[in-house]
Amino acid sequence: MKNILIIGAGKSSSALIKYLLGKSNEENLFLTIGDISTVNATKLINNHKNAEAIILDVFDKNQRETQIKKADLVISMLPARFHIEVAKDCITNDKHMVTASYISKEMKELDSLAKEKGLVFMNEIGLDPGLDHMSAMHIIHRLKERKAKLLLFESFTGGLVAPESDNNLWNYKFTWNPRNVVLAGQGGAAMFIQEGTYKYIPYHKLFRRTEFLKVNEIGNFEAYANRDSLKYRTVYGLENIPTMYRGTIRKVGFSRAWNIFVQLGMTDDTYTIEDSENMTYRDFVNLFLAYSPSDSVELKLRSYLKIDQDDVMWAKLVELDLFNPKKTIGLKNATPAQMLQKILEDSWTLQENDKDMIVMQHLFGYEINGEKRQIESSLVVLGENQTYTAMAKTVGLPVGIAALKILKGEIKTPGVQLPITKEVYAPILKELENYGIKFTEKEVPYLGYNPNNVIG
Numbered sequence: 001m002k003n004i005l006i007i008g009a010g011k012s013s014s015a016l017i018k019y020l021l022g023k024s025n026e027e028n029l030f031l032t033i034g035d036i037s038t039v040n041a042t043k044l045i046n047n048h049k050n051a052e053a054i055i056l057d058v059f060d061k062n063q064r065e066t067q068i069k070k071a072d073l074v075i076s077m078l079p080a081r082f083h084i085e086v087a088k089d090c091i092t093n094d095k096h097m098v099t100a101s102y103i104s105k106e107m108k109e110l111d112s113l114a115k116e117k118g119l120v121f122m123n124e125i126g127l128d129p130g131l132d133h134m135s136a137m138h139i140i141h142r143l144k145e146r147k148a149k150l151l152l153f154e155s156f157t158g159g160l161v162a163p164e165s166d167n168n169l170w171n172y173k174f175t176w177n178p179r180n181v182v183l184a185g186q187g188g189a190a191m192f193i194q195e196g197t198y199k200y201i202p203y204h205k206l207f208r209r210t211e212f213l214k215v216n217e218i219g220n221f222e223a224y225a226n227r228d229s230l231k232y233r234t235v236y237g238l239e240n241i242p243t244m245y246r247g248t249i250r251k252v253g254f255s256r257a258w259n260i261f262v263q264l265g266m267t268d269d270t271y272t273i274e275d276s277e278n279m280t281y282r283d284f285v286n287l288f289l290a291y292s293p294s295d296s297v298e299l300k301l302r303s304y305l306k307i308d309q310d311d312v313m314w315a316k317l318v319e320l321d322l323f324n325p326k327k328t329i330g331l332k333n334a335t336p337a338q339m340l341q342k343i344l345e346d347s348w349t350l351q352e353n354d355k356d357m358i359v360m361q362h363l364f365g366y367e368i369n370g371e372k373r374q375i376e377s378s379l380v381v382l383g384e385n386q387t388y389t390a391m392a393k394t395v396g397l398p399v400g401i402a403a404l405k406i407l408k409g410e411i412k413t414p415g416v417q418l419p420i421t422k423e424v425y426a427p428i429l430k431e432l433e434n435y436g437i438k439f440t441e442k443e444v445p446y447l448g449y450n451p452n453n454v455i456g
Contacts, residue, residue: 002407005067006033007058007086008077009041011176012100012126014387016077016396017044017051023404024050034058034067044387058082065089073098073407075399079177083107087121094119098403100126100395103416111416120406124418126395127358128157131379131432132246133235133418134398134425135439136362139377140236141422143366150241151372152365152448153232156213156223158249159391162355162382163218169316171251173348175356175383175391182267182341184248190225192245193233195448201225207259211247215361216378216440223247224255235420243448249359257316260305261340264288269337276334282325284339298323320347356383358390360439365446372446379439397435401428 004020006013013033020031033041034056041053058064058078068074068089073096076086080101090097091113103123114121124130132155143150159175174181190201201209210222229246233239250258261267265288273279273287282297289300301307307314320343321327327346329339350356360379365372383390402419405411411424419425432438 001028001030002072003030003032003070004073004075004403004407005071006031006075006077007035007056007064009033009035009044009053010077011389012392012395013040013077014044014389014396015392016075016400017041018388019397019400020404021045021048021051023400024048027404027408029404032067032071058086061085065093068095069093071095073403075099075403076101077399080104090119090121091117096120096122096403096406098122098125098399098406100124100130100399102129103418108416115415118414120411120414121416122402122406122411122419122424123416125398125402125428127159127391127398128360130398130419131394131437132157132360132362133420134429135360135377135379136236137420137422137425138429139362139364139375139441140238143364143375144237146368148366148368150238150364150366151446152243152363152374153236153238153241154243154245154247154363155361156211156221156247156249157360158221158223158358160249160251160357160359161350162357162390165350165354165356166251168347169312169319170254170257170348172254173350173354173356174345175350175389178341178345178348179337182337182344183269185224185227186267186269188227190227190229192225192229193241194243194245196242198230204262207255207262210255211245212252213249213361215249215359216380218359218380220252221249221359222252222255223249235418243365249361253312257313260313260317263305266336266340269335272333272335273339276329276339277332279329279339280325281321281327281329281343282323284329284336284343285322287336320344350386350389352386354386356389356391357381358394365448372448374444374446375441376444377439377441379437381437393435394437397432397437398428401431 031051034054035041038053045051045053074090076083076099083099084106087097087110094117096119161173185203185206192199206224210224212222214220226246229244233244286297329342331338331342358381362377364375381390381394
């Protein structure tokens with residue numbers, strides 16, 4: 001029997017656990033799911049004979065290493081910053097490892113050791129990063145085989161709320177870690193290249209420089225630039241491509257409204273607020289506005305942001321209950337970003353029967369025999385409910401499929417890697433189609449970089 005240790009049983013683990021349990025009899029698997037609490041894992045296992053839930057504190061070295069020694073492969077579903085200690089134990093104990101997170105500098109430094117020991121350390125094998133890499137490389141390799149010259153690559157991904165559960169003015173609900181949503185775009189300028197010209201967007205301008213896009217028949221969207229698109233020229237073998245842009249999808253109008261929080265300073269995570277636990281939502285808003293002995297918080301905010309009372313932007317703020325004088329934050333020594341997250345979770349948490357939606361689109365501009373063409377490749381996935389979300393499905397299934405193929409020796413190239421080789425992406429993409437995760441492609445007129453699609 002092959003033993004898989006899954007560390008972390010959060011929101012993205014439901015589809016992963018369901019997939020591996022579904023394969024457990026056929027593939028002779030046993031799952032050990034370790035987390036700081038067994039509540040969610042126990043629920044997901046649902047008394048299955050081929051799994052157990054255990055308390056596992058990832059910071060307890062003895063406990064962590066004891067469990068890793070028992071496993072044939074370790075899947076870390078922890079936040080990215082916690083992977084490295086698990087990875088070091090996997091090196092020490094000769095265990096394969098899979099994560100859905102970006103490869104950190106510390107993880108990359110383990111590459112030579114993993115290769116020496118013949119260990120596969122597969123990273124960036126979730127949704128974004130993950131499905132974006134695999135689906136992009138599938139087409140890039142195909143175009144290169146046809147001797148095409150790549151002129152443009154744009155890639156967009158968004159975790160959104162499904163149309164039938166879209167019942168707020170922001171057209172948005174949390175489908176993954178809310179903290180990551182609140183802090184999105186921070187830590188440096190967004191960098192990309194368009195028509196051979198390097199572009200940089202600082203954080204305070206990021207949400208006013210968006211691109212418009214239309215995905216299949218489901219509607220119009222906007223996208224703001226991801227932090228560093230330039231590094232993917234090397235990753236994807238597109239060093240000389242004139243246009244390379246990666247962005248995050250939202251419904252039209254979201255970014256303009258979110259920019260209010262950025263300009264006020266509510267997304268700052270670098271300092272804590274005195275007496276934050278006793279502050280009301282209204283007090284929180286007032287922190288960022290000038291003192292006035294007579295003007296209300298509402299009036300000061302509208303004046304500062306130059307928003308009319310009948311503007312939908314104002315309605316979006318009111319909908320969040322930002323001006324409630326009775327609701328308290330309840331978080332001690334919290335940063336502005338943590339306080340904002342608490343307020344947003346009141347309105348944007350998926351309810352039990354809510355459905356989310358994943359949208360991904362790639363644009364490939366290329367030239368063959370002097371003729372310029374463009375491919376549009378799109379993916380739309382709907383979730384089932386609050387537990388089995390589209391986000392969990394598109395993150396967890398690639399992780400689970402990769403883990404099983406590593407155990408079976410079908411993915412065997414060792415080292416710290418991401419899924420950009422045909423050995424990895426081809427069989428995974430093929431199997432994902434059985435679960436409704438399938439890209440649709442169509443040829444469209446070559447547009448190149450269209451400045452009319454950009455605002456700000």
